[in-house]
Amino acid sequence: MLYSPDSNVTKESFMLKIAVTGAAGRMGGHLIKAVTDAEGITLAAAIERPGHPMVGQDAGILAGCGALNVLISDQLEASLKAVDVLIDFTFPDVTLANAEICAKVKTNMVIGSTGFTPEQRQQLADTTGNIAVMLAPNMSVGVNACFKLLKEAANILGDGFDVEVVELHHNKKKDSPSGTAVRMGEVVADALGRDYNKVANYHREGMCGERTKEEIGMQTVRGGDIVGEHTVYFIGMGERIEITHRAMSREMFSRGAARACQWIKDKAPGMYDMQDVLDLK
Numbered sequence: 001m002l003y004s005p006d007s008n009v010t011k012e013s014f015m016l017k018i019a020v021t022g023a024a025g026r027m028g029g030h031l032i033k034a035v036t037d038a039e040g041i042t043l044a045a046a047i048e049r050p051g052h053p054m055v056g057q058d059a060g061i062l063a064g065c066g067a068l069n070v071l072i073s074d075q076l077e078a079s080l081k082a083v084d085v086l087i088d089f090t091f092p093d094v095t096l097a098n099a100e101i102c103a104k105v106k107t108n109m110v111i112g113s114t115g116f117t118p119e120q121r122q123q124l125a126d127t128t129g130n131i132a133v134m135l136a137p138n139m140s141v142g143v144n145a146c147f148k149l150l151k152e153a154a155n156i157l158g159d160g161f162d163v164e165v166v167e168l169h170h171n172k173k174k175d176s177p178s179g180t181a182v183r184m185g186e187v188v189a190d191a192l193g194r195d196y197n198k199v200a201n202y203h204r205e206g207m208c209g210e211r212t213k214e215e216i217g218m219q220t221v222r223g224g225d226i227v228g229e230h231t232v233y234f235i236g237m238g239e240r241i242e243i244t245h246r247a248m249s250r251e252m253f254s255r256g257a258a259r260a261c262q263w264i265k266d267k268a269p270g271m272y273d274m275q276d277v278l279d280l281k
């Protein structure tokens with residue numbers, strides 16, 4: 001049934017109801033605003049950790065978009081009663097705990113948290129077998145286009161070029177390398193027929209020897225307020241290709257998350273990523 005202004009039901013009852021965890025974090029306010037601004041979805045709940053000073057405050061005031069009459073809660077399960085999709089941008093341990101609750105109450109998830117170990121990614125998939133989950137280290141259109149460009153570049157250049165990934169982020173970031181950098185390394189390794197977990201080299205110091213042909217160097221810079229920059233270098237003899245993405249704000253991450261909520265609402269249980277949402281596979 002489509003919404004009609006002449007009917008006696010409210011527009012809100014036709015909207016997809018969204019909850020945001022990590023509501024008071026760097027991404028939280030952007031996510032609340034993006035959900036409020038997007039067509040067809042509405043903010044139904046905003047959750048922070050118990051003891052956070054913003055618990056009890058209006059989520060819209062926190063996000064700078066005016067009062068929304070949604071108070072920040074520290075009770076996820078109770079908050080999910082009237083929610084269709086949870087957006088979670090927190091940390092791996094928190095996301096895993098939240099995923100158990102979502103699976104219990106059958107709420108689909110859009111997850112932006114990064115820093116998962118391969119075992120934690122598997123645990124997430126095992127925990128959420130009865131719901132649809134979109135897990136992506138980066139929800140910007142530009143980065144997801146870069147993933148495709150990187151695959152193409154690696155396919156063309158093959159083993160003749162050394163690959164190095166360098167990422168820069170703000171000084172409050174907790175995980176390293178970034179989830180996006182890891183995914184970039186994985187995309188290139190897959191295209192070159194290598195196992196990322198075997199060829200990623202995170203550390204060079206002292207007499208560590210010559211670079212191997214197979215390794216993919218993963219370098220990290222942290223400082224100030226850098227939102228996020230990623231460069232993959234393909235370095236050959238006498239020439240070099242650099243594919244760079246620079247994030248100038250956090251808004252496109254949150255717009256991507258809002259778009260993913262619409263996309264995931266009627267998907268079958270399973271794990272998806274942003275390439276599925278953007279139809280880039």
Ligand SMILES: NC(=O)C1=CN([C@@H]2O[C@H](COP(=O)(O)OP(=O)(O)OC[C@H]3O[C@@H](n4cnc5c(N)ncnc54)[C@H](O)[C@@H]3O)[C@@H](O)[C@H]2O)C=CC1
Nearest residue numbers: 022024025026027048049089112113114136137138139253
């Ligand atoms: N996928 C993407 O496009 C992007 C992903 N990220 C990732 O999102 C995550 C969060 O990043 P930021 O917002 O910068 O971090 P942040 O530290 O500013 O925010 C995290 C928030 O989660 C809250 N939190 C902790 N435990 C909680 C719980 N049990 N329930 C509810 N909230 C809880 C914290 O109090 C904090 O406010 C990181 O893993 C980051 O790498 C960040 C930007 C884009």
Ligand SMILES: O=C(O)C1=N[C@H](C(=O)O)C[C@H](O)C1
Nearest residue numbers: 114137138173178179180228
């Ligand atoms: O923590 C951040 O800020 C970001 N994290 C994501 C990542 O780890 O890839 C995405 C973006 O670069 C910002």
